[in-house]
Amino acid sequence: MRVTVDKDLCIGAGQCVVTAPDVFDQDDEGIVELLAETPDESERDGVIEAENVCPARVISVEK
Template sequence: MRVTVDKDLCIGAGQCVVSDPDVFDQDDYGLVELLTDSPSEEHRKAVKEAEHVCPARVISVED
């Protein structure tokens, strides 16, 4: 699984961090920071949830 984010379009809602704080964080401006672009399988469900709940649709997950 490969995760990418478009930080330029992030609105800082933070739903990704709520979904999986081991994969996503927010910088000093509240924008998404990707802690790992290839999380382990145990994070799959939470990362897919983050992709789904992101209001700005800046998270992409490829299998």
Template structure:
């Protein structure tokens, strides 16, 4: 799986960082930074999925990794 963020639509709510501070951070303007773009199966993937689901601006996407 691949985790990406649309930084142009991010509103800086920080919900992703609260969900998984090891996978997300925010820049000086509060915009999302993806620290772990390829979460492993298990807990990492579950937290990434939760972050995608709760993002208020729908700026996070979890998709099949391209070959």
């Protein structure tokens, strides 16, 4: 699994951090920070949920 984010389009909702805190974080301005581009398989459910709940649709997951 490979995760990418488009920081330029992020609106700082923070749903990604709630659903997968070991993979996503937010900078001081609330913009998404990707902590793990290729997260462990145990993170799959949270990463997929983060992709689905992101209101700005800035998370992409290659499965």
